[in-house]
Amino acid sequence: MSKVLRVIFLVGLVLAVALVAGCSSYRAPSGGGGQSGGGTSGGTSGGTTVTEQNFAFSPQTLQVKVGDTVTFKNDDSTAHHVVFQAGNDLGEQQPGQSVTYKAVARGSFPYKCSIHPSMTGTIVVK
Numbered sequence: 001m002s003k004v005l006r007v008i009f010l011v012g013l014v015l016a017v018a019l020v021a022g023c024s025s026y027r028a029p030s031g032g033g034g035q036s037g038g039g040t041s042g043g044t045s046g047g048t049t050v051t052e053q054n055f056a057f058s059p060q061t062l063q064v065k066v067g068d069t070v071t072f073k074n075d076d077s078t079a080h081h082v083v084f085q086a087g088n089d090l091g092e093q094q095p096g097q098s099v100t101y102k103a104v105a106r107g108s109f110p111y112k113c114s115i116h117p118s119m120t121g122t123i124v125v126k
């Protein structure tokens with residue numbers, strides 16, 4: 001009897017957690033409207049720094065060489081979390097924090113912010 005109650009309680013708990021998680025991941029930056037493309041049209045550039053600002057990566061496409069270290073700098077007032085399509089997870093960055101990504105192989109490496117999926121970018125390694 002009490003075992004059954006405990007199972008019911010646990011199921012309820014799991015559902016509540018799932019609900020909360022679902023709600024919080026639903027929240028998206030819907031402000032603005034006409035912000036498609038970002039500041040630098042096209043947005044391909046050299047250098048080794050990607051700035052996270054206004055819920056966008058700048059430049060959106062960064063070209064580097066094998067062996068370069070790319071720095072992602074969070075210049076926003078909210079946390080971002082860079083995750084590469086290939087699996088590299090750079091972790092969550094609080095405002096003002098930087099993380100680095102080492103370009104070890106040639107290719108095109110798309111990534112996005114796992115908190116704000118509309119934030120996407122690509123590192124092109126030559």
Ligand SMILES: [Cu+2]
Binds near residue numbers: 055080113114116119
């Ligand atoms: Cu983000």
